[in-house]
Amino acid sequence: MNEFLLVIHRDLKSKDASPSPEQMQAAIKPFQDWIGGIAAQNKLVGAPKRWDGDGRTIKQNTVINGPYAEIKESIGGLFIIRAEDYDEAVEIAKGCPILQWGATVEVRMAVPAV
Amino acid sequence: MQPQELLPHLFRTEYRKIAAVLCRLFGIEHIEIAEDIVSDTFLSATENWSLKGLPDNPTAWLYTVAKNKTKNYLKRDTIFKQKLLPEIKYTTDSTGEIEIDLSAKNIADSQLAMIFTVCNPVISAESQVALALNLLCGFGIQEITDAFLANKEVIYKRINRAKEKLKESEIRIQQPSLSEIGNRLETVLTTIYLLFSEGYYSTSQNVTLRRDLCTEAMRLNYLLIENPATNIPAVNALFALMCFHASRFEARANDHGEMILYEDQDELLWDRDLINKGIYYLNQASTGTSITKYHLEAGIAYWHTIKEDAAEKWENILQLYNSLLILEYSPIAALNRTFALAKANGKPAAIAEAEKLNLSSNHFYYSLLGNLYTGIDNQKALGHYETAMNLATSANDKATMAGNVERLKNLQE
Numbered sequence: 001m002n003e004f005l006l007v008i009h010r011d012l013k014s015k016d017a018s019p020s021p022e023q024m025q026a027a028i029k030p031f032q033d034w035i036g037g038i039a040a041q042n043k044l045v046g047a048p049k050r051w052d053g054d055g056r057t058i059k060q061n062t063v064i065n066g067p068y069a070e071i072k073e074s075i076g077g078l079f080i081i082r083a084e085d086y087d088e089a090v091e092i093a094k095g096c097p098i099l100q101w102g103a104t105v106e107v108r109m110a111v112p113a114v
Numbered sequence: 115m116q117p118q119e120l121l122p123h124l125f126r127t128e129y130r131k132i133a134a135v136l137c138r139l140f141g142i143e144h145i146e147i148a149e150d151i152v153s154d155t156f157l158s159a160t161e162n163w164s165l166k167g168l169p170d171n172p173t174a175w176l177y178t179v180a181k182n183k184t185k186n187y188l189k190r191d192t193i194f195k196q197k198l199l200p201e202i203k204y205t206t207d208s209t210g211e212i213e214i215d216l217s218a219k220n221i222a223d224s225q226l227a228m229i230f231t232v233c234n235p236v237i238s239a240e241s242q243v244a245l246a247l248n249l250l251c252g253f254g255i256q257e258i259t260d261a262f263l264a265n266k267e268v269i270y271k272r273i274n275r276a277k278e279k280l281k282e283s284e285i286r287i288q289q290p291s292l293s294e295i296g297n298r299l300e301t302v303l304t305t306i307y308l309l310f311s312e313g314y315y316s317t318s319q320n321v322t323l324r325r326d327l328c329t330e331a332m333r334l335n336y337l338l339i340e341n342p343a344t345n346i347p348a349v350n351a352l353f354a355l356m357c358f359h360a361s362r363f364e365a366r367a368n369d370h371g372e373m374i375l376y377e378d379q380d381e382l383l384w385d386r387d388l389i390n391k392g393i394y395y396l397n398q399a400s401t402g403t404s405i406t407k408y409h410l411e412a413g414i415a416y417w418h419t420i421k422e423d424a425a426e427k428w429e430n431i432l433q434l435y436n437s438l439l440i441l442e443y444s445p446i447a448a449l450n451r452t453f454a455l456a457k458a459n460g461k462p463a464a465i466a467e468a469e470k471l472n473l474s475s476n477h478f479y480y481s482l483l484g485n486l487y488t489g490i491d492n493q494k495a496l497g498h499y500e501t502a503m504n505l506a507t508s509a510n511d512k513a514t515m516a517g518n519v520e521r522l523k524n525l526q527e
Contacts, residue, residue: 029429029433032433032436032437033432033436033455033459035436035440036432036433036435036436036437036439036440036451037467037470039436039439039440039443039448040439040443040447040448040451040452040467040470040471041448041470041471041472042443042448044439044440044443047440047441048440
């Protein structure tokens with residue numbers, strides 16, 4: 001078994017962000033069911049936390065509205081799962097209910113400690 | 115009450131109180147002396163009361179005799195006197211006599227100190243449960259053997275090894291400090307819950323004994339509620355959980371001791387007083403910032419006290435199981451969560467999730483699949499139920515699984 005980081009990116013900043021606050025509200029149950037399903041397979045590593053939408057971004061010689069101004073997506077959530085390989089991790093990630101509103105899920109495998 | 119009825123009752127209620135006070139007085143290295151003195155006290159009661167009839171106040175009689183026997187022992191045993199007397203915690207009255215304090219407060223304090231002594235991580239969880247039954251609940255080796263469906267010799271060794279281990283580790287019989295309680299309480303609650311589960315889920319046919327185990331677990335838990343230092347939300351949550359479970363005791367077995375499934379239980383046999391008690395303690399538990407697995411399990415048990423299949427009920431149970439699994443995985447929670455998922459989101463969704471569970475050596479897994487496929491593909495359902503029946507090991511489980519097969523066959527005809 002390997003560990004994989006699932007990072008959900010979504011638009012938190014735009015005025016007409018998708019998912020909208022209403023869509024996010026509707027996503028709570030499917031999201032909980034999704035995470036619960038991963039936990040029921042004993043593939044969840046640690047409880048997912050909720051992260052605020054405030055946040056800070058740090059760069060050397062900070063320039064406000066720098067090159068990242070073009071990027072609309074922020075981290076919406078992240079947690080770690082257990083899976084055999086990328087195929088299995090991706091299969092699990094596909095269950096993310098926020099995908100339908102334009103979110104993306106980034107999957108990264110932890111490099112095994114040698 | 116006649117002596118022959120009263121004595122077993124007093125033995126159950128008073129043995130552990132006197133034993134706790136004496137154990138704390140003597141220290142862990144001499145618990146056998148404490149146990150001998152208490153046993154001897156009850157022996158005297160048996161002989162004396164059958165000859166002379168019951169004293170006016172049997173409990174006070176026991177306390178006085180136990181005190182005198184202790185004092186005599188301390189006077190007589192010179193080694194004990196020289197080595198231990200300077201160290202032991204005792205108070206002396208004006209005459210310089212050792213005062214053995216059997217006041218309600220000291221009994222409660224001593225019992226609490228004993229709970230923390232027995233539930234010490236230096237001994238294994240199963241030893242903690244056995245020792246708790248023996249030292250804290252006054253159960254004999256035979257009773258513990260019956261409850262565990264174990265070999266008497268095994269239990270005897272387990273208890274003695276546990277006592278030796280506590281002595282070797284020089285565990286002091288004392289209440290932990292306020293700062294220690296947080297860490298230590300978790301082990302205590304685990305042991306109390308194991309003790310309860312041993313009674314609740316045991317396959318032992320002795321229903322009275324099983325019920326006693328549950329009552330004892332609740333009593334120990336209640337001691338923690340009564341003491342302000344240990345009366346924290348998790349303690350109340352566990353008590354609520356046990357109240358909800360215990361409320362169904364009468365309804366969950368038939369006259370032959372066979373299990374009756376939740377959906378077939380007669381709701382009128384559920385104990386409303388215990389349910390209300392559970393609700394009260396669950397409210398008491400709903401303070402502070404941490405949610406423990408006892409809170410979540412008590413919440414699940416609470417929703418089970420409502421018999422009707424309302425959508426709200428199963429949605430709540432599903433979300434509580436989601437949270438429980440996120441907090442701590444267990445196969446049984448995974449199976450129950452999938453059952454709740456079927457009730458809340460429908461059987462097809464639950465079947466898809468069930469097939470990911472990877473619990474193919476667990477007979478409950480096949481009985482869940484049997485349940486999910488019933489009405490969707492009865493042939494498949496039957497196959498799963500039969501697999502479950504073959505995998506089940508205990509006679510009780512086999513009978514339940516056979517009942518499922520039978521029920522489905524009747525449905526098909």
